[in-house]
Amino acid sequence: MAQGTLCNRKPINTEEELRALMADNGGKLYYREMEELDVDQNALWEAIQKTLKSRLKSWLEICVHCGMCADSCFFYLANNKDPEQVPSYKIQSTLGEMVKRKGKVDNQFMRMAMDTAWAKCTACNRCGMYCPFGIDMGVMFGYLRGLCFSQGFVPWEMKIGSGMHRVFKAQMEITKEDWLDTVEFEEEGIFDEYKGMSIPVDKENADIMYTLNAREAKHYPEDITEAAILFNLAGENWTVPSEGWEQTSLAMFAGDWEACKLQAENVYAAMDRLKPKRMVGTECGHAYRATVLEGPYWAGLKSGKTPVESLHYVEWVAEALRTGKLKLDPAKKIKEPVTLQDSCNYVRNGGLGKITREIMSYIAEDFREMTPSKEHNFCCGGGGGLNGIGRYHKQRNVGLQVKMDQILATGCKMVIAPCHNCWDAIRDMAKIYQMDLKWSFLKPILLNMAIIPDHFKLDEDE
Amino acid sequence: MYEFVTGPLAWLAFGVFFIGLTVRIILYIRGLDWKMDRVTYRVNTSYGIRGAIRSVVSWLIPFGTGGWKTHPVFTVITFGFHLSLLISAIFLPAHNFILKRKWGVSLFTIPEAVGDMMAILVMIAVVMFIVRRLVLPEVRILTTAYDYLILAIAVAPFITGFIAYHQIFEYKLWLILHILSGEILLIAIPFTKLSHFVLFFMSRIQIGMDFGIKRGGMKGSGLTW
Numbered sequence: 184m185a186q187g188t189l190c191n192r193k194p195i196n197t198e199e200e201l202r203a204l205m206a207d208n209g210g211k212l213y214y215r216e217m218e219e220l221d222v223d224q225n226a227l228w229e230a231i232q233k234t235l236k237s238r239l240k241s242w243l244e245i246c247v248h249c250g251m252c253a254d255s256c257f258f259y260l261a262n263n264k265d266p267e268q269v270p271s272y273k274i275q276s277t278l279g280e281m282v283k284r285k286g287k288v289d290n291q292f293m294r295m296a297m298d299t300a301w302a303k304c305t306a307c308n309r310c311g312m313y314c315p316f317g318i319d320m321g322v323m324f325g326y327l328r329g330l331c332f333s334q335g336f337v338p339w340e341m342k343i344g345s346g347m348h349r350v351f352k353a354q355m356e357i358t359k360e361d362w363l364d365t366v367e368f369e370e371e372g373i374f375d376e377y378k379g380m381s382i383p384v385d386k387e388n389a390d391i392m393y394t395l396n397a398r399e400a401k402h403y404p405e406d407i408t409e410a411a412i413l414f415n416l417a418g419e420n421w422t423v424p425s426e427g428w429e430q431t432s433l434a435m436f437a438g439d440w441e442a443c444k445l446q447a448e449n450v451y452a453a454m455d456r457l458k459p460k461r462m463v464g465t466e467c468g469h470a471y472r473a474t475v476l477e478g479p480y481w482a483g484l485k486s487g488k489t490p491v492e493s494l495h496y497v498e499w500v501a502e503a504l505r506t507g508k509l510k511l512d513p514a515k516k517i518k519e520p521v522t523l524q525d526s527c528n529y530v531r532n533g534g535l536g537k538i539t540r541e542i543m544s545y546i547a548e549d550f551r552e553m554t555p556s557k558e559h560n561f562c563c564g565g566g567g568g569l570n571g572i573g574r575y576h577k578q579r580n581v582g583l584q585v586k587m588d589q590i591l592a593t594g595c596k597m598v599i600a601p602c603h604n605c606w607d608a609i610r611d612m613a614k615i616y617q618m619d620l621k622w623s624f625l626k627p628i629l630l631n632m633a634i635i636p637d638h639f640k641l642d643e644d645e
Numbered sequence: 646m647y648e649f650v651t652g653p654l655a656w657l658a659f660g661v662f663f664i665g666l667t668v669r670i671i672l673y674i675r676g677l678d679w680k681m682d683r684v685t686y687r688v689n690t691s692y693g694i695r696g697a698i699r700s701v702v703s704w705l706i707p708f709g710t711g712g713w714k715t716h717p718v719f720t721v722i723t724f725g726f727h728l729s730l731l732i733s734a735i736f737l738p739a740h741n742f743i744l745k746r747k748w749g750v751s752l753f754t755i756p757e758a759v760g761d762m763m764a765i766l767v768m769i770a771v772v773m774f775i776v777r778r779l780v781l782p783e784v785r786i787l788t789t790a791y792d793y794l795i796l797a798i799a800v801a802p803f804i805t806g807f808i809a810y811h812q813i814f815e816y817k818l819w820l821i822l823h824i825l826s827g828e829i830l831l832i833a834i835p836f837t838k839l840s841h842f843v844l845f846f847m848s849r850i851q852i853g854m855d856f857g858i859k860r861g862g863m864k865g866s867g868l869t870w
Contacts, residue, residue, distance in 0.1 A: 246787075248778075253783035
C-alpha cells in the first residue's frame, strides 16, 4: 500500500508531523505524492457499509434526475451553467459511483472526488432546499469529505488545519501561553482607553463564556478587544476560558470526524469546568455550526444540544440591543445604503436570519436586502474551507461572482458580514473584481455607535 | 387470459405493491440513525413534527416553495402529471365498476370525459418530460436509459387504457395490455425510483425534522422552503 511521507492515510497528531507538512510550501511534494497514493478499497467499502445509512442511501437512490438542483447552486451559475456543476451530477459521479462500485475506485477517481468535494461544493446546503425530495447534497459532500480524508485524499491546507486542532486544539499554532499572553496584552490595551473594564479568564459561573476564532488571536486581536469592550459596556458577567476558547473547526472542513469530536469536546470541557450560564461565540458561521449544531452529535450527546445554552454572536448582539444593555447613538446609524450577507451556517442552517435583520434595524437607516435573501441567499463563495485552499484558488474566484452580482444589484457600497469566511470572501472579491465596496463585521460598527457610560470613561488626567 | 390478469396476477401485483411499499417504509425508518444522521429524532419531537409537516405540505402546494417558484413550467407539468395520474387511476368509473363488481364498494368517480382528459394530460406531460431530458443540458447530463424506462412504465397504462377505451384498435387485446401494463407499474413501484411514491414523504419528513430540530427550527418559525 503505497503511502507518502506527507500524503498518507494517517491524520496529523504530532507537532513534528505538522511542521513537516507545513514546510512543504503549497503542498508541492504532498500533491505529487498524492498521485501515487493507493486506495485502501476494503477499508473504504467497510467505512461506507458502517456509516451510509437510510438517509444517505435513499438520497442517492431516489434522485429522479429532474435537474431542479442546478440553478440552486452558485457554482453552476458562476460557471456559465456548466452541466458538470449540477449538484446531483457532482455527488452521483463521486459518492454515488463509489457506492455503486462498492469502494472499488482508484487513485485517479479519489483525486477527482477530492477536487469535486472541496472545489465544487462549499457545503452551503442550498441545493437541499431546492430539491423536491429534500436531498441535501451539501450534507453528502460533507460525508464524502470524510471518506476522502480517511483515505488521505484531502487538500493540503485542510490536512494541516485538522492537524492544528489535534495538536494545538485551535486552527492555528497558539499554545495556552500564547493565548493568555494575547488576552493580557489586549486587556492592557483596553486599560489605556477605558476604566473599569477587563477580560476575566476562567471565571466560574459567569453569565457568558466567550469562545472565538483562533485567527482573531493570531492575526486580528483587535476583534478580541472589541468583543471585550462590548461585553463590558453591556455590563455582562462574562469570561473567556484559558482552554477551550477556540470555537472554529477546520476539522469539519477537512472531513476529519475524529478531530471534529475532539475539537467540540475541548469547548464542552470548558463549559463543564467553568459552568457558565451560556456560551456566546464570535462572528463566525462554521464555528457555530461545528460547535453548537453538529458538535453535540460528534460528542455523542443524546440531547443534540451543547452542555450549556449556546448563542451565535448575532443572538447576543440582538439581545443586548433589544434589552438596552448595549445602547447605541441613533445619530450614528449607518446612513449610506447597506446590505447584509446571510451566512449559510447560521441563517439557512441556523434560522437566525430574523435576528440579523433585527440588528440591522438598530444600526442602519437604509438597509437593502440582497436578492434572494435569508435562507434562500447564496453562499459567499468561500465557505467550507475553500477560501484557504491554494489548489482551488481559481475555482473559488470564479464562484465569488454570484455573490458579487448580488451585492452590485443592491446598489450598496457597504455590506455587513458577521462571519469570518464571508468577510474574507467579500474582501477578496472586492480586490479581485475591483469593486468599490466596504465590508464589516458587527463589532467595529457597534463600537463606533456605542454610547459609553461615564463610569467607563477615563478621567481627564489619566 | 382476462380471468388470469384480473384474477391471480392482479392479486400478485397489488400484493407486491402494498407489501413492497410497506417494506420500503419500514426499512427506511429502521435505517435512520440519530448519530450518523446527526438529528435527534426522539428529542424535541414537537419541533421535529412541525418541521416535517412544513417540509411535506409546502412542497405539495404548487409554487409553495422557492424550488417550485423558480421552475414555473416544470411545476405545472409535474403537478399536472401527478394529479392526473393519481386521480384518474383511483377515481376512474371503469376501475370503480370492477371494484364494485368484485368487492361491492365503489369510490367517488369522476366523469369519464375528465378521466379521458387526464389520460391525455399524463401523456402530454410525459412527452414534455422526455423533451426536457433531451433538450436541457442540466437534465441531459443526469439522464440515463433507466429514466426513460421509468417513464415508459408509468405512461404505458395510460396509452393502452386510452386506446382500449376509445376502441382505437382491437378492444380485447388492448384491454389485456392495459391491465398488464398497470400490473407491471404496480410491481415496479416498490423496486424502482417510482418508490418515490412513499420515499418522497419519508425523505421530506426526515429533512423537515433535520431543519426543525437542528438547523434553526427551534429559533423561530422555521425554514421557509
